[in-house]
Amino acid sequence: MxxxxxxxxxxxxxxxxxxxQSKHTFSFANYFNPERMQFGVLRVLNDDHVAAGQGFGAHPHDNMEIISIPLAGDLxxxxxxxxxxxxxxxxxxxxxAGTGVTHSEYNKNSDRDVKFLQIWVYPNKRNVSPRYDQLSLNPADRVNKFQQILSPxxxxEGVWIHQDAWFSLGNFDAGVAQKYTFKGxxxxxxxxxxxGELLVDGYTLQTRDGLAITALQEVTITAKSAAEFLLMEVSMQS
Structure with missing residues (x-):
């Protein structure tokens, strides 16, 4: 079921x-909720706003797949x-991050905030050589359809990570409904x-709401208004 x-x-x-200014879907830093530790291998989903000219100083990571998706501005x-x-x-x-990497992230602009999603996924291979990649996406490829932006x-299509995970973006006009079939x-x-506003199997999602779904093979996503959204299909076997 x-x-x-x-x-x-x-x-x-x-x-x-x-x-x-940050919002944490899952437990992170000083926010701890035992019911919000992770979703499968999806460990962190942070919705970050960084002030002009500010940012995260150099800090280390290891054995984590770290994904950043800017929503406004330059990082x-x-x-x-x-x-x-x-x-x-x-x-x-x-x-x-693999065996270990240090990085910093700063707002490149001096006159506006940068807004981005910071996402961490547990890898299925430990101690790999650290690697970096980035890709410019075509926004036309997500209009009223699912644009795959990450896979194993x-x-x-998209960038890849060491994990069974598929991310997609959608930008739907009001009234558009599409069926998403699980890939893994x-x-x-x-x-x-x-x-915007989405309807998913009886659940209404407003801006920045989230919905976790398991034990399904496909789901229909309907835009009640013009809506933009991110789909993260991830392994539940952490």
């Missing part, structure tokens, strides 16, 4: 560091494996609504 867990936007954890990335990059709205960035396969085995789907 299908299982659903609804996460209202205002039920997320909050952090206010002045220069950083400058520097790391210990030699990358100095700017990721912009419309891009996706992935870093396999380097030859597939033993996977669940986490829907994060970026804007």
């Amino acid at each position: 299908a299982n659903y867990i609804f996460h209202a936007a205002d039920s997320r954890g909050s952090a206010d560091h002045g220069w950083l 400058e990335h520097k790391d210990s494996i030699g990358n100095v990059k700017v990721i912009r709205s419309g891009d996706i960035q992935v870093m396999s 396969n380097p030859a597939d 085995e033993h996977t669940g789907l986490y829907i994060f609504n970026l804007s």
Whole structure:
């Protein structure tokens, strides 16, 4: 039988560091909720706003797949494996921390905030060589359809990670309904609504609401208004 867990936007954890405003879907830093530890291998879903010219200083990671999706503005990335990059709205960035990497992320702009999703996924291979990749996405490819932006396969669409996970973006006009078919085995789907109103199997998702679904093979997503959303299909076998 299908299982659903609804996460209202205002039920997320909050952090206010002045220069950083963050909302945490799952337990992170000073926000701890034993019922919000992870969804399968999806460990972190942070909705971050970073003030102009501010950012995260150099800090280490290991054995984690780290994905950044800018929603507005430009984010400058520097790391210990030699990358100095700017990721912009419309891009996706992935870093396999593996045996260990240090990186920093700063708002490249001095006149506006940068808004981005910071996502962590547990890998299915430990102690791999650290790697970095980013890709500019075509927004036309998600209009009234699902645009795959991440998968386990380097030859597939989007970036890839060391895990059975498939991410897709959608930008639907009001009234559009599409059926999403699960791509993996033993996977669940986490829907994060970026804007607008969605209807999913009787659940209404407003802006920044989330819905976790397991024990299904397909689900129909209907836009009640113009809506943008992120689908994260992930292995439930952590």
